[in-house]
Amino acid sequence: MINVIGLGYIGLPTALMMASHGVEVIGTDYNKNLITTLNMGKTTFKEEGLNELFKDAICAGIKFTTEYQITDTYIVSVPTPYDKFSKKVDACYVVSAVKDVLRVAPKGAILIIESTVSPGTIEKSIRPVLETENRTDINLVHAPERIIPGNMVYELLHNNRTIGADEKTIGENVKDLYASFCQGEIVVTDIKTAEMTKVVENTFRAVNIAFANELAKICRHDNMDVYEIIKICNMHPRVNILQPGPGVGGHCISVDPWFLVGDYPSLAKVIDESMKTNDGMPDFVLNRICEIMKEKDMFDITRVGLYGLTYKENVDDMRESPTLQLLESQERHLAMGLKAYDPYITKDVVKNQYHSLEAFLNAIDFVVVMVKHNEIKENVSMLKNKIILDCHNIINLPGVYHI
Ligand code: SAJ
Numbered sequence: 001m002i003n004v005i006g007l008g009y010i011g012l013p014t015a016l017m018m019a020s021h022g023v024e025v026i027g028t029d030y031n032k033n034l035i036t037t038l039n040m041g042k043t044t045f046k047e048e049g050l051n052e053l054f055k056d057a058i059c060a061g062i063k064f065t066t067e068y069q070i071t072d073t074y075i076v077s078v079p080t081p082y083d084k085f086s087k088k089v090d091a092c093y094v095v096s097a098v099k100d101v102l103r104v105a106p107k108g109a110i111l112i113i114e115s116t117v118s119p120g121t122i123e124k125s126i127r128p129v130l131e132t133e134n135r136t137d138i139n140l141v142h143a144p145e146r147i148i149p150g151n152m153v154y155e156l157l158h159n160n161r162t163i164g165a166d167e168k169t170i171g172e173n174v175k176d177l178y179a180s181f182c183q184g185e186i187v188v189t190d191i192k193t194a195e196m197t198k199v200v201e202n203t204f205r206a207v208n209i210a211f212a213n214e215l216a217k218i219c220r221h222d223n224m225d226v227y228e229i230i231k232i233c234n235m236h237p238r239v240n241i242l243q244p245g246p247g248v249g250g251h252c253i254s255v256d257p258w259f260l261v262g263d264y265p266s267l268a269k270v271i272d273e274s275m276k277t278n279d280g281m282p283d284f285v286l287n288r289i290c291e292i293m294k295e296k297d298m299f300d301i302t303r304v305g306l307y308g309l310t311y312k313e314n315v316d317d318m319r320e321s322p323t324l325q326l327l328e329s330q331e332r333h334l335a336m337g338l339k340a341y342d343p344y345i346t347k348d349v350v351k352n353q354y355h356s357l358e359a360f361l362n363a364i365d366f367v368v369v370m371v372k373h374n375e376i377k378e379n380v381s382m383l384k385n386k387i388i389l390d391c392h393n394i395i396n397l398p399g400v401y402h403i
Contacts, residue, residue, distance in 0.1 A: 002177070003028055003069040004077060005097050007038065009045065009152075009251075009317070010114060010145045011077030016053045017156050019062035021181040026071075027064045038064040046316045046344065049153035068104045073177065076101070077114040077145070082255050087262030089118045091125040098126055102133050112141040112174060116252065118259035119196040141165045141174050142191045144198035149250070149315045160184035164194025203257040203271055208242045210274030213281055216244035216403050227393045227402070244403060246370050246391040247281035247322025249311025254278065254320045282326035285403060286333075288389055289368060292401050296387055298366060301337040302352070305364035308371025309342035309349065316344040323370045324350070339364055343375045357382065369395060 004015035007029040019025040029035055037044055043054050078093040094115050101111060113122060122142055130138055142164040147155040161182055165171030171188035178186055189197075212230065219226035230241045248254045257275055260268045289304060298304075311321040318324060323340065327350055330338055339352040341360035354360035357379060361367065366387040369376060372394045376383075380395055389401045 001026060001069065001071045002073050002075060003071050003101075004075045005029070005068070005101065006076060006078035006093075006115075007031075007034060007044075007064065008077065008079065009149065010147070011075070012038075012044065013047070013050060013053065013147070013152050013156055014075065014077060014114065014145070015062060016050075016057040017153075017181045018177075019057035019060045020053060022060070023177070023180050025057070025062045026069050027062065028066065028068055029064070030066055032066055035064050035066050047152050048150065048314075053153055068100050070104050070106060071109070072106065073110045073112070073174075074101050074105065075112045075114055075143075079251070080115045080117055082258050082262065087258040087265075089121055089259045089262070091117060091121050094121075095125055095129055098129050099133070102130070102135050102138070105135070105138060107137045108139065110139045110141055110170060110174060112143050114143055114145050116144055116198050116202075116256055117142070117195055118199055118256075118263055119192050120263070121195060122191050139166070139170045140191065141170060142194040143174060143178065144194060146198075146201070149317055150313070157181060158183055161186045162194045162197050163188045164191035166191065199256045199259055202253050203260060205242065206248060206253045206257045206278060207270060207274040208240075209245070209248055209253070210277040212242050212244040213277050213284075215241070217284065220403065243392070245281065245322070246285045246403065247325060248278040249320040249322050249325075250317065251319045254311075279325075281403075282322045283329050285322075285368065285370070285389070285391060286326055286329055288401070288403055289366075292387065292389055293366070296366075298387070301335060302339065303364050304337075304366040304368065305339035305341060305354075305360055307341060307360075307367055307369050307376055308373060309340055309345045309353075310371055310373075313372045314344075314374055318345065318349065326370070342371065343373060361386065 001024040002018060004011050004025060004027045007027045015025050015027040034044055043050050076094060076097045078097045080094060081090045083090050094113060122140060130136055144162060146159045161178055161184060163171050163174050163186060175186045175188055216226045226244055233239045233241055257271050261272045306323050309321060309323045310316060310318050340350050341354040361382055367383060368389045369391055372392040377394055388395055391403050393402060
């Protein structure tokens with residue numbers, strides 16, 4: 001039996017996937033409300049294919065509880081925030097989950113950490129917990145997740161995976177467990193290498209997006225079309241530039257690279273600058289809004305609306321969302337009044353928030369497309385007669401502004 005600890009964005013789909021592939025799974029989370037919701041037969045966030053997977057897992061007998069289980073294999077999938085000041089990973093949730101597991105884990109149990117941690121964290125923060133608790137019999141493993149919100153179910157099944165273990169045999173055992181559902185290749189390596197690969201993958205993407213954002217700024221400065229330029233460059237067989245945007249959100253690409261900056265401040269220069277470039281994008285958009293308002297002789301900020309509150313398209317996740325960052329920045333500049341709307345956010349989370357696209361558009365003259373949800377792509381005709389700042393180059397109408 002596998003006890004999955006932490007039933008959030010990664011733990012829940014992983015637990016469901018294993019259960020629906022014949023593995024006996026019990027999911028544990030200390031959040032009672034979350035467990036109650038799951039036990040009522042409801043999922044806790046929206047994700048393509050998750051409800052179907054949930055049904056399959058329930059049929060296969062998955063259970064949810066706040067109790068830690070006595071078993072031979074644990075998977076820990078709890079958040080790893082970063083300290084905003086030092087930029088270092090904050091492993092407090094992982095450490096506390098590990099301590100809870102150690103209270104019940106039998107001798108020789110396998111403890112798999114899926115949470116993203118910076119290289120060396122398991123050695124520096126987790127192994128000492130085992131030593132203090134006299135539990136060096138426990139087999140630590142790192143199996144970083146790689147799934148992308150919006151396509152999690154597919155990617156859980158098809159992505160390649162990395163398993164880091166002290167001993168090859170333990171690594172191979174864990175590989176067999178993941179192979180119960182994972183059709184990708186599973187590489188077994190050591191723990192620190194596994195930790196580093198995960199952070200490097202997200203850093204690669206962050207740096208590439210920062211490069212695209214920097215190009216957008218250069219092109220804006222000299223009136224060139226960044227999208228056309230990137231499109232042509234990407235036709236070169238060895239060039240693959242990502243897309244500029246209003247900022248980088250989510251709990252991965254906008255967070256993990258900071259771990260390297262925090263741990264290697266004098267070495268991680270490109271990464272540091274890239275993260276600053278990405279973090280500066282919401283302010284860049286705010287400046288673009290001001291420029292366009294001036295050009296259009298528009299003075300009333302309350303007639304401007306931000307489309308999209310989530311960190312990216314077609315998900316309901318708002319963590320580190322560029323729109324929220326832009327709204328905070330606006331408040332700091334004492335220029336409140338921007339309106340906002342997102343089809344995925346039904347609760348009121350910001351001031352002047354609308355809950356229907358039509359009402360939102362009726363209340364504004366100038367729409368800023370912050371998120372490329374399918375909804376807006378399918379309703380481009382509703383944007384006619386509006387001033388449009390399209391931060392993703394998805395609106396094909398005359399006179400559209402870009403970042
Ligand atoms: N973004 C751009 N330009 C692009 C692509 C993305 O500005 O060309 C922005 C998005 O709008 C969003 C942010 O970047 O705000 C991050 O979105 P994303 O879709 O690039 O990635 P995440 O954060 O949803 O998921 C990433 C993935 N990592 C990589 O692709 C290397 C995923 O595979 C990881 O599992 C996940 O991080 C994680 O949990 O670490």
